[in-house]
Amino acid sequence: MMEYSSMKPGDVRRLIREGKFTTFTSGVCNGYAQANLAILPKELAFDFLLFAQRNPKPCPVLDVTEAGNPEPRLAAPGADIRFDIPKYRIYRKGELTDEVTDLKQYWRQDLVAFLLGCSFSFEGPMLDAGLEVRHITEDHNVPMYITDIPCTPAGVFHGPMVVSMRPMTPENAIRAVQVTSRMPSVHGAPVHIGDPAAIGIRDISKPDFGDPSTIRPGEIPVFWACGVTPQAVAMSVKPEFMITHAPGHMFITDLLNADLSVL
Amino acid sequence: MMEYSSMKPGDVRRLIREGKFTTFTSGVCNGYAQANLAILPKELAFDFLLFAQRNPKPCPVLDVTEAGNPEPRLAAPGADIRFDIPKYRIYRKGELTDEVTDLKQYWRQDLVAFLLGCSFSFEGPMLDAGLEVRHITEDHNVPMYITDIPCTPAGVFHGPMVVSMRPMTPENAIRAVQVTSRMPSVHGAPVHIGDPAAIGIRDISKPDFGDPSTIRPGEIPVFWACGVTPQAVAMSVKPEFMITHAPGHMFITDLLNADLSVL
Structure with missing residues (x-):
């Protein structure tokens, strides 16, 4: 490549x-x-x-x-x-x-x-900022989850938000918020940090799309809105x-x- | 009030x-x-x-x-x-x-x-940041100008961008860029700083809409995209x-x- x-x-x-x-x-x-x-x-x-x-x-x-x-x-x-x-x-x-x-x-x-x-667009700047992006390190697809966060409906289209997850140390999670906040036109800041159950994710080790990422001790999952959402919503x-x-x-x-x- | x-x-x-x-x-x-x-x-x-x-x-x-x-x-x-x-x-x-x-x-x-x-939405944060907003100080309408910056057309709609202008010291202009960059969903960062002629404005003392603002010695005009644009474009x-x-x-x-x- x-x-x-x-x-x-x-x-x-x-x-x-x-x-x-x-x-x-x-x-x-x-x-x-x-x-x-x-x-x-x-x-x-x-x-x-x-x-x-x-x-x-x-x-x-x-x-x-x-x-x-x-x-x-x-x-x-x-x-x-x-x-x-x-x-x-x-x-x-x-x-x-x-x-x-x-x-x-x-x-x-x-x-x-x-x-x-x-999300490729904000993973580059995350890597540039010295943040590890787990699924890149582990060379697999980003883990994606269907949440219970409803999208705002419009006309015939409605459905839940799909999110992607990257595990981070708390320090790196804060930095990742800063880095991705600069890019509101490509997903922007995370939509959730921490407890997966709070956004309707039952088992973090079983993503709905993509592959699971290792979450190391002391790390918290950080969730971003995912571009799979509009396709999933349109399809429904x-x-x-x-x-x-x-x-x-x-x-x-x-x-x-x-x-x-x-x- | x-x-x-x-x-x-x-x-x-x-x-x-x-x-x-x-x-x-x-x-x-x-x-x-x-x-x-x-x-x-x-x-x-x-x-x-x-x-x-x-x-x-x-x-x-x-x-x-x-x-x-x-x-x-x-x-x-x-x-x-x-x-x-x-x-x-x-x-x-x-x-x-x-x-x-x-x-x-x-x-x-x-x-x-x-x-x-x-632009009311970013003038509040500018005032909060200690920046003077001239047309508020002078209690008149913000000066607005039709530029030669073309908007990106879509279907039947096309036309030039209308901008609003606020005079600033260079130091305050820099701070104003920072403050308004935080608000991309209400006009965001300026579209131009300095020479009015560079964006097709012939006489800064004669706005196309609103009232002229005093520009003091050492100040430069700072231009933001203006919400009058879509109405003007639709009307045309x-x-x-x-x-x-x-x-x-x-x-x-x-x-x-x-x-x-x-x-």
Whole structure:
């Protein structure tokens, strides 16, 4: 991955478009924001955008395309949302029906693409601040949990918040609050620190998505709103048609993580 | 105004609803966020919300109602957007056609109300930080200017950013950047410091809206994105129907300014 980590987003997107890069995007294009993808028909777009606006911590909007236009003009001018992600998932009425490497046969003129920020954007600054990020150290997927914290509903969309968890010493937890507070447009400050049961998590060793992280003696779990939330919420509505990226196969934007920081 | 400054938002909104409070809202309900109002038909709501999402500094969304529902459930549960503002303006095809004290005769089931943050929310923290806010000292309206900074367009909406200006000593300008950076959801950090011509302002002594502020020797002008922008942009599209608050007659929310701060 050393080669890809220092490449420019446009160059990696070209490799993806040409079918020469087909795998996970973690560690690719260091310093640039990667994004979750959710594509919905226009008749659901207002409600979904409103849901994101009302729940900015789990649903940090980086870009929204105009209906039928596959170019995310703000996050990556010149890119094409139909070809520039290594793997997509196609859902009909909430059921996974296909996994594809481009959207040529699925694109429609009424589709609106949402690019939503992901926690890769604040893990870089955490590492830069000298904080250990456990699932990176242990080389597994971040543990994610469905909580009993309700998202604020909007139109047809409603559901619980999904959170990601990183174990920290109390000292590092405080520093992590400071570091991530600078980045309100990519999840921002934690939503909870400490007792998992207080937010409806019954067994911290059994995440709903991803893999468990070791929690060492003296450490406390720190929970951030997770970008899986909007996909999970959209899916629960069982929309007639929906497209997402395949897990771990993100869209690489031209936005610097540093540009997403307010301080 | 001493009486109103310490009242709770719900109590003042009740007085407004009963026709017992009919004037400007500045200085009312200290510590609580006040909001600009823009009401548009649902067919323009997605584009307008997308415009706000793409231009968060001039268009800080505090709440958006569901079509036909006059209750801003997040910003002020129980309030009624049709009655709880002292004065409204009715526009048809961009022309002001009426000024009213309630919307009983104008409300429609297809209307969506947007409540957008206003600079009152960061002027309180600036005063708390010991910074002088010139137009408050001089007891006049904040000076506002149309710039040549283009907003990011969305659908039918496009136009230049409007900014407000506060003169500061360099030392205070630096402190003001820090204080307002904590509040990205109500305009956030300045968009420009110094030379007015660099952002297309020809004569700093002649604001496009509001009144000029005295700039003392050694002071530099500091410019923030202004909540007048979204109204000006919406109006330029000459929508079939649009409602706004009358200038200075804001909606008083239940949101604490402190809750709009990320730090």
